Amino acid sequence: MFTIGDAARASGLPTKTVRYYADVGLVKPDARSQSGYRLYGQSELRKLMFVRRARAFGFSVDECRELLGLYEDRDRPSREVKKLALQRISEIEKKMEELQFLHHELTHLADACRGDDRPDCPILSSFAEDTD
Amino acid sequence: MFTIGDAARASGLPTKTVRYYADVGLVKPDARSQSGYRLYGQSELRKLMFVRRARAFGFSVDECRELLGLYEDRDRPSREVKKLALQRISEIEKKMEELQFLHHELTHLADACRGDDRPDCPILSSFAEDTD
C-alpha cells in the first residue's frame, strides 16, 4: 500500500490532485491507515495513471469517470469508447478552427500595426469599429 | 443615457456580463439613476463593444483592462498594443500545436478501435499502458 505522496509520484500527478480525485470520488484510496492516511493499492495507482493520460487527452473529469467505468467493465463494447473519442475529436476540430480564425485575424492586425512610438494602431481601431 | 438592458443590447453582451464588468471595474456606468439603476453613456457603450470584441479575440478580462487603458490614452505608442497582440498570437500558436497533437493521437487511436460489440479497445489500452 502506498501513501498519497507515493501514489502521486507513481502516477505523475500532484498530491493535491490525487486528494482532489479522492474527494470527488474519481479514484478513491483502498483504505485509510490507523492515523487516517490515505492508502492506495496497485490497481488504484493504475487508475490514477489512466486518468492522468485521459486528462492529457482533454477528457473532462466526468468523461474520465465514464472511461474508468468502461475500463473496469471487461465486457463493455468498444463502440462506447470510440463514441467518446470521436466526440472529443470533433470538439478538438472545432476548437482548432476557432483558433485558426483568431490567429489569422490577429496576425493580420498585428502586421498592419507599425508597433512604434506613434499612437496609430489598427488593432485598437478594429476593436472600436462600429461594424461587427 | 441607457439602462443596463439597453447597454447590453447595444453592446451585444448579456446583461449579467455588463453588470459583472461594472462589478470588477472594467467598464463602470457613468452614473446611477435616483432609483439606483446603472446608467451608461455613449462612450461606455463603445467601451463595452470594444471589450466584447477583444474578448472574442481571446484577450482575458485583465488584458482587456490593459487594452482599454491604451485605447483611452490617445498618446500611447502602438508598440505596446502590438506587444500584447503578439503575445496572444504566440499563445494561440502553442495551443494549436497542442490540439494538433491531441487530434493526431486520438484519431490514430479511434481508427485502430473497431468500435463494435467486442471489448478490445486500443484507446483504453493506451491509457492503461505502463509506459508514458
Next chain:
DNA sequence: GTAATCCTTCCAGTAACTGGAAGGTCAAGA
C-alpha cells in the same frame, strides 16, 4: 390599479484544481 417587464443586491455554482493555514504522524539522528 395592476400586470409585465425591468432593475437592484446578494448568494451560490461552474471546472479542476491550487495555495495556505493549523495541526497530527512518522522515521531518523543526537
Next chain:
DNA sequence: TCTTGACCTTCCAGTTACTGGAAGGATTAC
C-alpha cells in the same frame, strides 16, 4: 528520549469569467 524534518490530515479561500436564481423595488403600458 527528544527533536527535527518530511509527510500527512482537514478546511477554507482563490482562481476565470461569468451564469442562475431568489427576493424585492421601479417603471411602463393598458
